[in-house]
Structures are given as C-alpha cells and as structure tokens.
Amino acid sequence: MSKAVVPGQNNDVSDWWTTSIIDMAPGQIRFRGHPIEELIGNASFAQMIWLMTRGDLPGAPQAKLLECALVAAVDHGPQAPSIAAARMAVTCGLSLNGAMANAVNMLDDVHGGAGEQAVELYHSIRAAVVDGMTIEEAAASKIDEWQATGSKFIPGFGHRFHKPEDPRAPRLLGLVDEAASEGFVSGEFAQIGRAIQKVLNDRKGKPVPMNIDGATAVIYAELGFAGPLARGLFCLSRSVGAMSHAWEQMQQGGRNKGPTPPVYRWSYDGPNPIEPG
Amino acid sequence: MSKAVVPGQNNDVSDWWTTSIIDMAPGQIRFRGHPIEELIGNASFAQMIWLMTRGDLPGAPQAKLLECALVAAVDHGPQAPSIAAARMAVTCGLSLNGAMANAVNMLDDVHGGAGEQAVELYHSIRAAVVDGMTIEEAAASKIDEWQATGSKFIPGFGHRFHKPEDPRAPRLLGLVDEAASEGFVSGEFAQIGRAIQKVLNDRKGKPVPMNIDGATAVIYAELGFAGPLARGLFCLSRSVGAMSHAWEQMQQGGRNKGPTPPVYRWSYDGPNPIEPG
Amino acid sequence: MSKAVVPGQNNDVSDWWTTSIIDMAPGQIRFRGHPIEELIGNASFAQMIWLMTRGDLPGAPQAKLLECALVAAVDHGPQAPSIAAARMAVTCGLSLNGAMANAVNMLDDVHGGAGEQAVELYHSIRAAVVDGMTIEEAAASKIDEWQATGSKFIPGFGHRFHKPEDPRAPRLLGLVDEAASEGFVSGEFAQIGRAIQKVLNDRKGKPVPMNIDGATAVIYAELGFAGPLARGLFCLSRSVGAMSHAWEQMQQGGRNKGPTPPVYRWSYDGPNPIEPG
Amino acid sequence: MSKAVVPGQNNDVSDWWTTSIIDMAPGQIRFRGHPIEELIGNASFAQMIWLMTRGDLPGAPQAKLLECALVAAVDHGPQAPSIAAARMAVTCGLSLNGAMANAVNMLDDVHGGAGEQAVELYHSIRAAVVDGMTIEEAAASKIDEWQATGSKFIPGFGHRFHKPEDPRAPRLLGLVDEAASEGFVSGEFAQIGRAIQKVLNDRKGKPVPMNIDGATAVIYAELGFAGPLARGLFCLSRSVGAMSHAWEQMQQGGRNKGPTPPVYRWSYDGPNPIEPG
Secondary structure (H helix, E strand, C coil): CCCCCCCCCCCCHHHEEEECCCEEEEEEEECCCCEEECCCCCHHHHHHHHHHEEECCCHHHHHHHHHHHHHHCCCCCCCHHHEEEEEHHCCCCCCHHHHHHHHHHCCCCCCCCHHHHHHHHHHHHHHHHHHCCCHHHHHHHHHHHHHEEEEEEEEECCCCCCCCCCCCHHHHHHHHHHHHHCCCCCCCCHHHHHHHHHHHHHHHHHCCECCCCHHHHHHHHCCCCCHHHHHHHHHHHHHHHHHHHHHHHHHHHCCCCCCCCCCCCCEEECCCCCCCC | CCCCCCCCCCHHHCCEEEEEEEEECEEEEEEEEEEEHCCCCCCCCCHHHHHHHHHCEEEEEEEEEEEEEHCCCCCCCCCCCCHHHHHHHHHHHCCCHHHHHHHHHHHEEEEEEEEHHHHHHHHHHHHHHHHHCCCCHHHHHHHHHHHCCCCCCCECCCCCCCCCCCCCHHHHHHHHHHHHHHHCCCCCCHHHHHHHHHHHHHHHHCCCEECCCHHHHHHHHHHCCHHHHHHHHHHHHHHHHHHHHHHHHHHHHHCCCCCCCHHHHCCCCCCCCCCCC | CCCCCCCCCCHHHHHCCCCCEEEEECCEEECCCCHHHCCCCCCCCCHHHHHHHHHCCHHHHHHHHHHHHHCCCCCCCEEEEEHHHHHHHHCCCCCCCHHHHHHHCCCCCCCCHHHHHHHHHHHHHHHHHHHHCCHHHHHHHHHHHHHHCHHHCCCCCCCCCCCCCHHHHHHHHHHHHHEEECCCCCCCCHHHHHHHHHHHHHHHCCCCCCCCCHHHHHHHHCCCCCCHHHHHHHHHHHHHHHHHHHHHHHHHHHCCCCCCCHHHHEECCCCCCCCCC | CCCCCCCCCCCCCHHHCCECCCEEEECEEEECEHHHHHHHHCCCCHHHHHHHHHHHCCCCHHHHHHHHHHHHCCCCCCCCCHHHHHHHHEEEEHHHHHHHHHHHCCCCCCCCCHHHHHHHHHHHHHHHCCCCCHHHHHHHHHHHHHHCCCCCCCCCCCCCCCCCCCCCCHHHHHHHHHHHHHHCCHHHHHHHHHHHEEEEEEEHHCCCCEEEHHHHHHHHHHHHHCCHHHHHHHHHHHHHHHHHHHHHHHHHHHCCCCCCCCCCCCEECCCCCCCCC
C-alpha cells in the first residue's frame, strides 16, 4: 500500500524527490497535468519533448521548427567521436543502451556544448541591442568579449570540413525566416546569427560558415529554450545517429574494434623504444 | 586535402569505418542517399529515426505509430533508476549530456531490455503459428519455454504499480487496431500480445497487465523493427524524460543529492557496528 | 539530527539501502568493521580492495599476487577501444572522470568479460576433476562444451598480436608457481590454465598463447575471487591506463578527435553516393 | 603484417595516436620504457599508477603516501550518488563495468572535483607565499578570491556529516608530517592545508573540518601530482567502493531498484494533480 502523501504535512521521503513533470496513481499517469492516454496519438514526439521540458504544449508551427532542428543534427559520420564511440562500444559487447550512453557522454563542452554556448552568446547580443547598440555593434562587441576569455572559437561558427557553407545552416535559417514571416517566431535570433556571421566573414576576409550548432541554436533561441536545453536537445538528436551506427556495427560484427586498422597501431615517442625486429 | 577514396582499390583506413548511413563531401551531407536539406522541413523526427535505422522513409501512418510509442515511454518518474540517475548526476556537476548518458546506460537488460525481449517472444509465437499452432497454443507454449529458462517474468507483462491496467497499453493497442483496420499494419502482433495476456490472466486468475514494454513492442514488431532497436528506441524515448528531469533538478539546485534524505542514511548489517552515541 | 536506526524495528527507508561494507557515525567511518584511520597507513591499496570486496584482510603474499594482476592489465595502448574512448573523451571536453567512465563502460562482455568467463571455465574444469576426470580430460571436455555454445573463442586464450606468447602470462604464472610452492595458494588453477593451453596448442598445431585475461583469471581464481569480480578488478586496473592516456591527451590538446586522421574519413557503401568532385 | 613505422617519415595514421606511455611489439610490452615482465612482481600497484601517470617510478615512501590517499577515499556509503548509482545499475542488468562507469561518471565537478580544485587552491597560496606573503595572509587572500568568484564552498573543507572532524583528514596529515620529518616530502602543502583550516575556523567561529578531498589534495600536491590527476586518482579510489557495492547488490538481488522504497514514490507539485483515491 502506498503511503498517502498529505499536502502541507511532513512527507520528507517523498518530498526528497519533488517534480512538476509527472504525477502517477495506479492506472494513471499524467505529464505536466495531461493524462498520458490523451497525449499518445495526439501529441507529436516533438510536442511531447516540448511539454516535458517546458510545461506547455507548443503550437504546430513551433513544434515543426523544433523538429527541423532535431532532424538536422542526428549524425555527422563515424569521424565524430560520439559516433565512433557508439560503434566501438557494440564491438566490446555493449547493448544499444550502453553504446548510446557512451556516445551521449561524449557530447560535453567541446563536442556538444557549442549549441548551449551559442544560445547564450545570442542572448548576450540581444541584451546589448535592448540596451541601445545596433545589432552589428552588439555582435562585434560580444565576439570580442568571447574571444577575450581565451577561446578563438566562436560557438556555432566555423567548420573544418564544410566550406564555404554547412548545408544545414541556410536551410534551417530559411525555415526560421518563413516562420518569422508568418509570425510564429520573432526572427530576431536569425538576425543575430547572421550579424555574427557577417562580422566573422569581414574579419577573416573569407566565409566562416555558420555550423549546425549555430543554426540549431537560432531555432532553440527563437523557440525560447534555455541554453542548457540546446545541449540536451542536441544529445537527443545525436542519439538517433548513435543508435543507427551502433545497430549497423552490430550487424557488421567485429570484436574490440580499435580506432584504426590494427596493422597501423600507434606511434611511441617515449623513452627506450622497442627496436624494430 | 581529402585523400581520394577510390572504389575497388585498397583504402584500408577509410574502409575500416564503412557505413551505408551517411555520405559527405564539403558542403554536402546525405543520409541513406537523401540530401540533408531535403530531409529538414520535410521529414518528421519520427520519419528521420526510421530512415536512419532502416534505410527507407516510412509512410505517414507508420511514422505516426512509431511516434505514439516514442511519446508513451518518455518517463516513469524519479523512482525509475534511469530518472533518478539523471537527477543525481546534475547535482554532482554533470551537464545534461552526462546526466542523459548515465540515465541511458541504466537501460540495460532489466530496466531497458524488456521491449527487445518482447519483440523476440512475439516473433517466436508468430513462427509457431506459421508452423501450424493456434495463436493460443503458440502463446502458451512459448510462455512455457521462456519460463523454463529460469525467469518467471514474461517480458512486457505485469506491473508492480499499475494495476489492474497500465493506461498506456490499451491506448497504444487501440491505435494499432485502428491502423490495422486501415491496412497500414497487419495487426498480427497486437493479436499475439493479447493472446499472451489472456494466457497469463487465466493462469494467474487475476489481471496481469500488459505494460509499456509489451505495448511498444507490439508497435515495433508491427512496424518491422528488429528486437535490439526496440531497446534503442526506448532509450531514445526515455532520454526525453532524463533530459527533462535533469533540467528540472538543475533549476532546483542541490549538491551531491543522495537517494534518500540524508537524515536516514542506510542500515549496516556487517561486523563490529558503531554503537549509537 | 539523524533519525535513530533501531535494530529489529521498522526502519524501512534506511533498510532500503543495507550494506555490510561501510558503517558511519559523525567522525567515524568503518569498513567491514575496521576503523578507517587504522586502515590508512597499514593496509596496502591491494589489501583494501580485497577487504572491500571480500570482507576480510588478506595476508601479504595473497595481496602481492593480487597486486601483480592489477599491475599487469593497466593498458594495452590506444588501439584498445577502452583507451581510445578515454583519449577521445577529453578532446570532447570531458574531465578525467568522464573519460574514465567511457573507458570502463567499454569493458563489457567482449572487451572486459573474458576474465570473468575464464574464472568460470576454470571452476567448471575443477569441478569435473573433483568428479573424477583427469585434468586433461576435464580441460578438453569443458573446451568442447564452451565451443558447443557457439563461440570459437576460449576466454583467456589466443591473441591477435602477441604471438607466440603474451609476455604477461608466463610472468604471472611464474609468480603463482612461486606462491604455490610456498603454500600461499593451491596452484591448481595454474595447472588448469596450462591444461587448457596444452589442449588448444595440440588442436591447433601451433601455440595459442594464454592472454592477460587467462593469466589474471588464474590469479583471481587462486585467490578465491568470484567470476564477476575478475571483471571488476580488470576495470579497476584498466582505469589506470584510461586515466593516464586521458591525461596525456589533455596535455596534447586537440578538439573532437576522431578515430583516424580527418583526411581519411570513412567509406560509404549505401545508395546514391556523392560523386567525387 | 604490421606496417613499419619509420621514425621521421610520414606515418600519418600511426602518428594520429602518439603516446609516450606504452610501446609494443609482438611478445613485448613496455610502459614508459619498462618491460611489463619487470614491472609485474616488482612494482606495487601504487608505483605502477605513478609510473603510468608521471613517467618515473617513485620511491617506496612516496608510493606509500599515494597508497594512503587511495585507501582513504574508496567509499562513503550508499548515500553518495556514485555508490547509489553503482548499486542501482546492477539491479537494471548492468555488469560491474557498467555499474563502475556510472559511478565514476558521477564524480564530476561537484562530487569529484573538489580534490582537483583544492590542489589548485593550494598552489595559488604557495605562489603567493613565494611572492612574499605570510602563509596566513596568503590563505586568507586566496580564500577571499575563491569566494569572490561566487562559491561559498572552499574545496576540500567542510562536511555536512563528519563534525567536528572527518576522521580521515588528521590521519592522512599525520602521515604527511611523518614523511616530511624524514625528508620524503616537503610538508609545505600540509602547512597550507592547516592554514586554510585555521582561517575558516576563525571566520566561522566553529570547526570547519578538512575533508577527504582537502586531505588527499595535500598528499597529491606534496607528491607533485597535477590538479586534474587528483580527480583521476579519486575516481580510481572510489571505483573500489563502486565495485564492492555493486557486487554486494548483485548478491542481494533486486530489479530496477529506485532511490527510496517504492511505497513512498515522490511529491508532485505541478498542475492538475491526480486526486488521492
């Protein structure tokens, strides 16, 4: 028998885990107050993601933009550490859950944090505009501030492979423009993203492409997601790629698959090297 | 400059990582042959998940059923080890990626494997029917086989909390029935699921509810997903709950949050206990 | 104030987490009944590992053998998926804990389970000897049984790189022999390991080297560790390599380091390949 | 056949993974230049840990101090999120590697980073002393600096449970004092640790105990370990506790063990709560 939780009284054990996300009774489950059986079949997966993280249900146009960002970031191939980790994992005996966990764990500050940082950068630029700067001044000023903290990488911009353009960025921005023209989002973060790109292009004297993190961060900011959720949503999206590659690797077989063909091994630059035989 | 990969010749390093999921060139990304910019805005997230794991794009009715399964399993509250792990993780300093990784890693054979096992059980029953048994005989026989291997738990059936019925199961099965009546799926795995439930109810003399794993496994089997992908898809779905709870916990704050209020600690039953002071 | 745990009464919350490993009161910590301040400075790390997992303190000769096994397995280079994962992880922004977690997670059935399986194989051979077989018959018979379950790989034997001999195995077995000659261990599992090796060599007509898992499993079995702890101890040992490589990579720098030099990418064998430009 | 690595020539694939930790040829393994068969049986586990992370072999007194720190931090009971995660994990079906991975992943900035931060704090104080401050001034000044960055928690000091003293700290510091009196370490970081404690006690007007992180950080700093390795070594130490608790839980059994007894569930404070039945 379940111990009754009495509102307003001391329920210290139950209160240790307090949430406004899910409520349950035998035979009943509600998310943010909505019975699960009403959500199933009526809410899209994107709407459910929004409801769970935000507390309200988005309209269809907003959910569609979220879906576009989620579709765009699923995978960047086996060269991405996240995907490589997932593929290696199944050859080590892990099930898909373990492979996906290793992949998602990789999405830390460098591999998965750029979206979060970009959202925060965009907001800082927006705040400077609100305070009276032009958007160009604000972009230039906040880029300077960012780089003064020691990193030359502006989160969300530049790509070592996709030059002059990351094909995902203009497509995503185009969809934001459409949504803005119909009044579903403000469009101000798309402007901010483009202002950053212009400053970077001008300074470099060559195109510095907005990358997937920069473009999805525009969407997440337009939709009102907080920075940390930009990272979380990227993890969710990339989990699709990790699952797919892990499953493909499972079908390919292999045992303890290392990063390069075994014939190459690695280079040793320490003391007392073994003489070639 | 990229080393040219020449089809048919020795490209041992590139061939070490071979995939049919993603192809890339500077400025171009294709998934299963589809350019990313055509997928963004046209494929739903569920369709993208299908494309990535299966290689083809599903029709809208199939994608909708997949979406229903993904919506249904996002969360089961902070008592679920996956969710508790995610919430603890952020109080230990992890970002959302680390919290989600710890949660998904928890979804191993016991916490996350029931869907995979249920898909396999359903297929074994279907094979027995193809071989001439009635569906009732096949269900009874395969339940016996399963339990003979030592586990009394039939994957996908029974729930310690939701009695007499898990509210997600009848809703999901109803949607399968609808789709079957319109010819989008065969409906045979829904029949198999119900046949198992009938055998279990009869044997126990009381309702043994089909749970979320049993119900989503019906959908995954109807849609043609292999068993291991049932686990992977559950991981993807539950990642939404993990992200949401981790984010809520991040906003609540807390440091090194243990499982129970600290005042309770644990019970020690080893040698030389410390005398109560 | 801590809620008093009253032995024999209902302390359901405290009892949910019951352990015989650790007891605490403010200012006091005991492991298996030993005050921590007595263990620090008196128990070696190997003795502490034994105490924690087994409940008693080993003698110095037993602790020394355990230490030899732990020293032997720390690392097998960046080609090992565990080590590669640790190095990739720090380039993705993870701290050493995350890098070590990704490495240890990799040590599943294939990459980290051979020691556990070898301990179990050795015990099955020992049981057959107790039942009257000669050790050669028992080894041959249990190898047959193992392979009949579908795997050609005998856990703990064979190495794709170290031929004809893994340098760690004879050294470890020599130390077991020494300890056996002095009566510190029985030596029977070293005999069993050698019996397996003889059967495999004879069948193959060429040396099938006992590998690190086979050799450390001899030690773990001699010392009375259960199979699953052979895996756990390997994880502990390999954590040293993971930490060391992650730390070296941290000092080398690098961002989002993929498995192979980026110039190589991967091979795509799916539909609609992008034409080389 | 292994591709010959020719020093000074282009070996781009092998060079992608360059290390000074391990060198191998068939039948040969060397760590930092030492053949593995010479290390096994001669180097203690603590010496091996030092060799792997630092490149040289420590003397016995230094290795003993390292060992004391490793022994001291293995476990702090099932209330620690790391240990709770390990125990939950095995009830979800994970093997010891997965349980240990989840535990170690938890040891991020808040749960596992205090040792790293304390080493860095100690070094900043030492630098101020070198620049001419008294140790008391330096401690007070660097504490102020630390707290000015927004955290009231001084890493390595204070304990919510062990009051007035964490029993591990005075024992570890006593061993540092002994080693310093014999000239094996300088003893200056023990002084710095005590200076911090004095400042904190004076400011609070009550004892602020040096905790396990503060005390092991003294040892790691005395021995010359860099800050990040203090975290790594804590992960290694705590892995012992995670393994031991996971193994105990495996023997206790249980399925999908949540944080509190299931009868308590959690408290819901969101919209539209389910009415108590």
